[in-house]
Amino acid sequence: MKANKNGKRVKHLTHAKFRDHDGKVRPVTATGTTKTAARTALLTKLQNRAKTNYSGDLSTNHKVNNLLDLWERRFEGLVADGTRSPTSLEAYRRALQNHVRPAIGELHIGEATTPRLDTVLFTIKDHAGAATARTCRAVISGAMKLAVRYGALTINPVREVDAIEIKPKNPPRALTTEEVTLLNRSLTADEHAVQADLPDLVTFMLGTGVRIGEALAVHWDQIDHAVGTVEITHTIARIPGKGLIRKTTKSRTGERTLSLATWAATSLRARHTGDTHPDTPVFPDTTGGYRDPSNTRRSLRTALSPVASTARRELGQTLRALRRQKHLSRRQAAQTLGWPQTRLELIETGRLKPTHHLVSSLAKTYGIDLDNTSDLLAQLEDAAQPAESDKLAWIRCHAFRKTTATALDQAGQTARQIADQLGQAKVSITQDTYLHRQRANPAAAQALEHAFDDPDLR
Template identity: 60%
Template structure:
């Protein structure tokens, strides 16, 4: 009976022999050799050398593993580790990015999730061992530690990797298909600024030194007048704005890519390429900026050197400008709670595990980006084993940080709220969802309706329509 061939990408028994000797007949070089079955199905001898038998065998094993890794692009098996499949999947996604079919920011997000969550949990698991229960358990743990959005991103990555494994013949069914849906808290309803809030906001930004230094008043006005994303607003060049006709072309967005810095790239979909008209109050601001001195090849909202601004930095400046007066006390409280945690020799991960909280919750508390009440603070202080006298001091800080401030009414506003406000104004004016989606640069109308339109306003025409449809004059 014929011997079964070696599986592709594997090798047989290693044989070692003396290759050279010195004058006294002592071995000085060894050759290690094994048969390796390449991706094309042919079995070839592979050799490596070393001063000792062990060194030769070690060098050969490294050579064989490198050869197997190089041939992975042709095929995966159930014995390959998921880490190896991830490398192939990531390379293919990077090719799509290079071809303009995927966004570089998406690749950046995926790489971060792979590095922080997917590889630590599944990297050394073999493809054939990646069952639905195991993957379901991993995704549940990621949700518990990092939250539902990160878990959804990780699930998408794992699904793509396992789908690739199916196409490459390593498995027959994608095990992620049957993984339980990622449930999360009810999504917040879209909220738009009222006319009064818009006036209060613009007045506040004009009188706030931090906002003026960050050039926020004009930028916010531009975003309210156009409904563009913050990255799109920062990518607009003066050459794209026609101040005579009152129109502006939106073609690019600014993103930060790890290892590459700020990048001005085309919008992620064809729907994002659009020309928008400018309201008179927005146009007046642009004309004033242009009259103060501008170059056509520079961004309208440039940094101090005339270059592009980082969207993340602008968002942070907006948060700081809109933070309530009490936010200084809130940040101080966060620093105090961080110091208490460190004195107890606990990491953020330790606290999250002990209290069964997402890791991000600890970070938000310690950076002063979320309000802390007495109940939450008491829970933390118990976990840190803080003495009663120290606890009393910290709880007094909690009360001070929770005190209301006049600008609290603006604290909820984010850069995306301007976009939702523009959409809601157009909706109230009677424009169709398709028209609003085109203005916002969105391909899917359902996204516009579900995420961007504030639906709190009553609809009297609905009452009138129902009355006309079902009114029966013969009934009392």
């Protein structure tokens, strides 16, 4: 107990003995301005001491960064064992570096409470988007589960945090028969698409429902031309520091043998030559190696936004000239507008249907008022006229899987059969993401009619 110059007590000291995780008994002390405060402080210290894990690796007083380091090392081990994907590890590392560590890394584990984590995740969602916030939530939850297993926490504080819902801006939809025909005709006639080897790749994806990485990982020895099947066992991914790798699919369900439709099998036979090596990719890059899925997606986006008219090409050339007059590169102009660089490229090459808003934003960046520039307005009016190719601009690689699933659904395949075709472990994902639920069900009406066959209801 301490006293001031006047002899008045200002501190109370309490003490106790505590048997630590190593079996040794050590003194624990605490102070307070009153006896009650001192006892409360001592009790808190003892409770926190008791939460120390038995191995001594983690306690509530360790920083969250120590916990995240341990979690990351364990996840690296799972990747090495082949039970987790290296692409997942890279995604989690980006979330750790850019969001999780800056937000909570310097906190003590005991300070990572549910209200605090809820606020952190809400802030990440507000600034970086729902998808990033969901990834961060998965990382933090995994780390806190580890803290519970090590005894640093008694419950996972993320458990009661609100789930992060993501509503897609453009929900995936299937191509109609007319759109598939238009797509095939457009890709075959597009010189860029042919050079990028897209027509056969798109045909293969529509005929199997595989992911683009899975399609690019298929070797010739995995195709049985006699039976008409293809084995899906690997996928292509780019890992920072390692480049492109051919890795096993994300789950055992992803390893599957698929029967090929006649038109898909015919397309593959036409690609096969006598000197084709069995262990080379069916859809290689220009050097015969593996293709980058991201680059292939970019080529597909360009091919699905063909130059619809001379007017669009001329408008694009005019806008490019205006940008160059301002001595701006495409990257600089795109950064000023907050656009992806590919959008500006599509506009300048006449591959994107222009709108008044798009062109006005560009012109303003170049110091021009669109509404007071009659020549540019006239070009915009001509370029904005609809074209048949505009019907393809919405298509992305995921739409091919949706199209395959829809075709199988309409043919009467069960959700389990469709999930097996797509390589998905959970049938619920197939049902929620790929299958329509609005179809009329005549059998239901007949069943209800027989169940309640009461004349008074007629």
